Amino acid sequence: MSAVSSRYQALVAAGELRPDEDQKHGVEALDRLARSLAKAGRAGLWAKLTGKTSAVPGGVYMWGGVGRGKSMLMDLAFETIDVAPKRRVHFHEFMLEVHQRLRAERQGQTGDPIPAVAQAIAAEAKLLCFDEMVINNSADAMILSRLFSHILAAGVSVVTTSNRPPRDLYKDGLNRELFLPFIDLIEQELEVVPLNGPTDYRLERLGGMPTWDVPNGPVATVALRDAFFRLTDYPPEDSAHVPSEDIPVQGGRILHVPKSLKGVAVFSFKRLCGEARGAPDYLAVARRFHTVIIVGIPRLSPEKRDEAARFVTLIDALYEHKVKLLASADAAPAELYTQGSGAFEFERTVSRLEEMRSADYLAEGHGAA
Ligand SMILES: Nc1ncnc2c1ncn2[C@@H]1O[C@H](COP(=O)(O)OP(=O)(O)OP(=O)(O)O)[C@@H](O)[C@H]1O
Ligand SMILES: [Mg+2]
Numbered sequence: 001m002s003a004v005s006s007r008y009q010a011l012v013a014a015g016e017l018r019p020d021e022d023q024k025h026g027v028e029a030l031d032r033l034a035r036s037l038a039k040a041g042r043a044g045l046w047a048k049l050t051g052k053t054s055a056v057p058g059g060v061y062m063w064g065g066v067g068r069g070k071s072m073l074m075d076l077a078f079e080t081i082d083v084a085p086k087r088r089v090h091f092h093e094f095m096l097e098v099h100q101r102l103r104a105e106r107q108g109q110t111g112d113p114i115p116a117v118a119q120a121i122a123a124e125a126k127l128l129c130f131d132e133m134v135i136n137n138s139a140d141a142m143i144l145s146r147l148f149s150h151i152l153a154a155g156v157s158v159v160t161t162s163n164r165p166p167r168d169l170y171k172d173g174l175n176r177e178l179f180l181p182f183i184d185l186i187e188q189e190l191e192v193v194p195l196n197g198p199t200d201y202r203l204e205r206l207g208g209m210p211t212w213d214v215p216n217g218p219v220a221t222v223a224l225r226d227a228f229f230r231l232t233d234y235p236p237e238d239s240a241h242v243p244s245e246d247i248p249v250q251g252g253r254i255l256h257v258p259k260s261l262k263g264v265a266v267f268s269f270k271r272l273c274g275e276a277r278g279a280p281d282y283l284a285v286a287r288r289f290h291t292v293i294i295v296g297i298p299r300l301s302p303e304k305r306d307e308a309a310r311f312v313t314l315i316d317a318l319y320e321h322k323v324k325l326l327a328s329a330d331a332a333p334a335e336l337y338t339q340g341s342g343a344f345e346f347e348r349t350v351s352r353l354e355e356m357r358s359a360d361y362l363a364e365g366h367g368a369a
Contacts, residue, residue: 002034003080008073016233022197023069029060029191030077030159037083037127037157058189059158061133063165066290066365067202068195070161071131071263077159078129086127091160092287094130095140096248098147114143118150130160131263132290134367135170135179142175145182152189163365166192202290203363205230206324211357213328216296220328224266224293227326231291232261242266249284257285263366265289269297273310282314286321290366297329302340309342312349319352322364 008027011017036057060077062070078088089097098117105113121128128151135141152158162169166186170179186192209227213220229236245260255277259266265285272285272294285292300308318325329336333353337346355361 002031002038003082004030004034004077007076007080017069017072018199018201020069020197020199022064022193022195023073026060026062026069026073026193026195027076029062029193030073030081032191033057033060033157033159034077034081037081040155041083056155057157058152059160059191061158061160061162061166061186061190061192062195063162063192064194064196065200066163066363067200067204068197069201070195073195074129074131074159074161075262078127081127083126083157085125086129087125088129088131090288091130091133093248096250098143099139102143114146115150118147119154122151122154122156126156128156128158130158132367133160133162133169134164135173138174141170141173141179141182144179145185148182148185152185158190160190163367165194200363202231202324203359206362209326211324211326211362212333212353213326214332215330216298216328221295224295224326224328228259228261228264228266228293231264234261247284247288250280253280255281255284260289263288263290264293265291266293266295268295269307269311272314273307277310279313279317282310282317283321285314286317286323289323291324291326292318294325294327297327297336299330299335300337300340302343304337305341308337308340308346311337312342312346315349315352315356319356322361322366324362324366325353325356 005027008017008023012019017023040056062073064070074088078086098121101117101120102113105116109116135144148158164171166183169183170176173179206227209230210223213223225236225239228234228242229239234242242259242261245257245265246254247257247260249255256271257265257267258271265288267285272282297311298304300311315325317323333350336350337343
């Protein structure tokens with residue numbers, strides 16, 4: 001037994017986690033990884049002395065429906081597996097960074113930039129944890145097989161989560177045949193574990209919580225705070241210390257997220273829609289977070305047409321990425337913006353907001369269809 005399973009069992013014993021058969025298998029796989037990493041560490045020392053290389057295990061790929069505990073198990077593994085350096089990163093952000101590094105590398109030299117970038121990544125982490133692996137553009141699809149071959153060959157172990165099994169990654173994507181070697185690589189090198197039990201624990205935690213709280217004020221604030229703590233398991237007494245985060249936006253900008261924990265973000269309406277923001281900002285939010293909490297949505301008078309237009313763009317991005325929305329507002333969606341330019345288009349947003357409160361929507365997985 002390694003630290004991964006002892007921590008997991010302690011959480012089950014304490015009643016914080018319910019026993020779950022699929023999670024048990026996930027923990028066993030992570031345990032095997034932890035043990036072989038520990039062994040490889042010792043063998044690595046031996047290899048240094050003798051010149052013989054040691055085989056490092058590839059890692060674990062956990063896939064399954066929304067709210068099954070994939071990110072939870074990955075976090076547990078990340079915290080408890082004893083290697084250094086290690087890194088946990090959202091897959092989409094990692095790929096943005098990879099493309100940036102490839103561009104920089106191409107400027108410096110004329111050869112294939114992928115090996116050099118993979119080497120640099122491998123030098124920074126022996127264990128790489130990716131949350132929410134999803135491939136939906138050909139720029140990523142075309143480089144992944146070679147990039148990961150080099151990363152794994154450099155002795156890096158990978159733990160990743162995804163809503164899809166490897167065979168369904170980049171399904172129906174352009175030039176998919178060029179992507180297939182990546183699927184083979186994953187299936188060969190990583191232990192693939194379905195985490196697809198009957199219970200959506202997030203939905204269970206969201207159950208009975210109001211997703212659209214009216215009006216703004218202390219009651220709504222308390223309800224949303226409770227929701228945040230319930231979704232993130234963060235102790236409410238530490239509420240002053242919830243971490244913030246700066247997320248990269250396409251085009252090189254940064255968006256400050258005042259509260260960011262375990263894929264849940266909290267924003268004020270003012271911050272998200274009261275400043276000059278646009279689709280790239282909202283897409284970055286929609287990709288990065290499975291749940292977004294927005295506080296203080298006001299009724300919008302006709303002169304607030306810019307705020308209304310941004311709110312439309314924001315909700316489109318959240319809706320398209322199936323992000324769960326919890327909000328406090330001064331009125332029901334249909335009464336938020338009834339006059340002024342774009343009020344007609346706003347009706348689609350109203351309809352989306354209604355749908356986003358439905359049980360079906362709440363049960364859907366994060367990510368673009
Ligand atoms: N066995 C369990 N018992 C109780 N709560 C659990 C259990 N497993 C996970 N949870 C909780 O359920 C919520 C959802 O889990 P998690 O975020 O890991 O899901 P996920 O599989 O990553 O979903 P997604 O695909 O949407 O990212 C979290 O708050 C997590 O702590
Ligand atoms: Mg997750």
